[in-house]
Amino acid sequence: MSNESHRAVQYGGGRDALLEATIRVVARAGLRKVTNRAVAEEAGVTHGLVSHHFGNRDNLIAEALRYVLERSLDRSTLESGTGSVDDFARTLVEMATGDADGQAFQYELILESRRRPELRPLVASLYDTYRDATRRELARIGLADVPGLDHAVFAALDGLVFQELADPDPERMQSALDALHDLLRSATVAPPPHVPARAARS
Amino acid sequence: MSNESHRAVQYGGGRDALLEATIRVVARAGLRKVTNRAVAEEAGVTHGLVSHHFGNRDNLIAEALRYVLERSLDRSTLESGTGSVDDFARTLVEMATGDADGQAFQYELILESRRRPELRPLVASLYDTYRDATRRELARIGLADVPGLDHAVFAALDGLVFQELADPDPERMQSALDALHDLLRSATVAPPPHVPARAARS
DNA sequence: GGTCAAACTATCCAGACGGAAAGTTCTTGG
DNA sequence: CCAAGAACTTTCCGTCTGGATAGTTTGACC
The missing domain is CATH 1.10.357 (Tetracycline Repressor; domain 2)
Incomplete structure (x- = not known):
């Protein structure tokens, strides 16, 4: 689409963007600042996507840890x-x-x-x-x-x-x-x- | 006063009670759960006392760390x-x-x-x-x-x-x-x- | 081109929050 | 006993939150 260059996150890449955003928000501001809205903003999506992909905030955090583990095993x-x-x-x-x-x-x-x-x-x-x-x-x-x-x-x-x-x-x-x-x-x-x-x- | 036995915290002891409560809440539930209300409840007082003694939540946490330091130097x-x-x-x-x-x-x-x-x-x-x-x-x-x-x-x-x-x-x-x-x-x-x-x- | 499912956004709402300010209670000293 | 100050409680309010739900957009497949 011609507006693709305006999109922060490629369509279909919201989930990974949320996981990576979670890692940055935790590191920068601690677990207290990890809210659905803060992570969504950091990821460049809207906060409803957290519920869609992860169900709730706790699952998001657990999935982010799993994501980090998978990456560290690779490296x-x-x-x-x-x-x-x-x-x-x-x-x-x-x-x-x-x-x-x-x-x-x-x-x-x-x-x-x-x-x-x-x-x-x-x-x-x-x-x-x-x-x-x-x-x-x-x-x-x-x-x-x-x-x-x-x-x-x-x-x-x-x-x-x-x-x-x-x-x-x-x-x-x-x-x-x-x-x-x-x-x-x-x-x-x-x-x-x-x-x-x-x-x-x- | 005859109702003293009902008071969780001795009058005038609210400040220390809040500091000790903060330590327990951090250890048990993390910084995210350290709210004025949660700490006050743990201390057996009301949450207005946090503003009264510490001004704001950040000061409460900093004072709790200072409190721990003073105690560890003693020991x-x-x-x-x-x-x-x-x-x-x-x-x-x-x-x-x-x-x-x-x-x-x-x-x-x-x-x-x-x-x-x-x-x-x-x-x-x-x-x-x-x-x-x-x-x-x-x-x-x-x-x-x-x-x-x-x-x-x-x-x-x-x-x-x-x-x-x-x-x-x-x-x-x-x-x-x-x-x-x-x-x-x-x-x-x-x-x-x-x-x-x-x-x-x- | 149409259909369908996946991916995503927008909206809503009850509840919790921080902290300010007014009011109350307690203690101490005169 | 009273006054005054310290310590504390109650109330209030704007803001933020989690997450549910309805609606929209995108892409793949036929």
């Missing part, structure tokens, strides 16, 4: 694949600084999952994605079998990303990553004392 | 003081599991500070409290001078507390703390390679 953003702790740390920094909205959205929804059980499987899946990537990187640097290490390292990275969102300080983040890197390097040459004998031999 | 909950990594980890676990509402409230407000600059000094102060406590514990176990280590360790603890709130799994938390403990013990006997020569000598 494997956490994993550099080179076996280098430096590269791993660098992809992390890039993730935190390059997609602050996406990260902020995830943290808001993680907290929201405490009060909305239907979000918990999605949050668990999100965390599994990150923990699996952490495990694979640890395996590449020779630390596959240390119990709990994957959880400790992922928690450190998660904590750094969260703090960088809240109170950005790239130097602090870099020095923390350097220290973590050094701890892990120490651990590859002198494994922690309670590694099982079998693992120590191999 | 130094993160620090065991024994120099034992085990004790440090244990006080952390207790903090995360024993005051889930307080922790949840802090994380919600940390994210909110991204969009409300007036909260940032309060959040920075909160983080300083935690980082100082982490630094002192690291000093007690002989790791005072490793650059960035305090940030890495605090981030790991912060990440663990956050994940425990969102998706409680005490075994995972314990194994992560054990692994972190082992990494730090390794570091006390074989300091990381890039420690400055001066520090290595001393």
Whole structure:
């Protein structure tokens, strides 16, 4: 149609536009500002489309989280694949600084999952994605079998990303990553004392 | 007055009641549910009292964060003081599991500070409290001078507390703390390679 | 060109909201 | 006992909300 160039959203693209708009509104203004009208305006449609596609506001938010999960599985953003702790740390920094909205959205929804059980499987899946990537990187640097290490390292990275969102300080983040890197390097040459004998031999 | 036993809040105690109610409502239902009426009901007063004491909703929330900070400075909950990594980890676990509402409230407000600059000094102060406590514990176990280590360790603890709130799994938390403990013990006997020569000598 | 279903818009309404202002109650001090 | 100020309640109102429903537009298919 000749007025197509005036339309903010291509016909039939309203649903995805609403999901992407939801992510931006959450990141920018928090869950409180996620109203049917605010999201519709951000998406360039009218607020009736929310009811049409999602039924209600809660479903919209849950679908937006699912949408983010699908996109993150496609991208494997956490994993550099080179076996280098430096590269791993660098992809992390890039993730935190390059997609602050996406990260902020995830943290808001993680907290929201405490009060909305239907979000918990999605949050668990999100965390599994990150923990699996952490495990694979640890395996590449020779630390596959240390119990709990994957959880400790992922928690450190998660904590750094969260703090960088809240109170950005790239130097602090870099020095923390350097220290973590050094701890892990120490651990590859002198494994922690309670590694099982079998693992120590191999 | 003979009807005093019927009053939920002692006369003159409305302000503190509203602040404590705000913390509970944030933790339980998120910032979206923090309305003048919801908080007043939780506090056992009427919603006009919010305007009277705080002027507006934003001030109420900021004052609630300040209130939490004052209470946490009084309690130094993160620090065991024994120099034992085990004790440090244990006080952390207790903090995360024993005051889930307080922790949840802090994380919600940390994210909110991204969009409300007036909260940032309060959040920075909160983080300083935690980082100082982490630094002192690291000093007690002989790791005072490793650059960035305090940030890495605090981030790991912060990440663990956050994940425990969102998706409680005490075994995972314990194994992560054990692994972190082992990494730090390794570091006390074989300091990381890039420690400055001066520090290595001393 | 017509039909039909999908996608979307416009309208409506009951209820909740923030906060201001007037009024009431309680406590303290003289 | 009274006055005054602090603390609190009640009332009001414009605005915003969620979501339902009727109506319109678009695109695919025959």
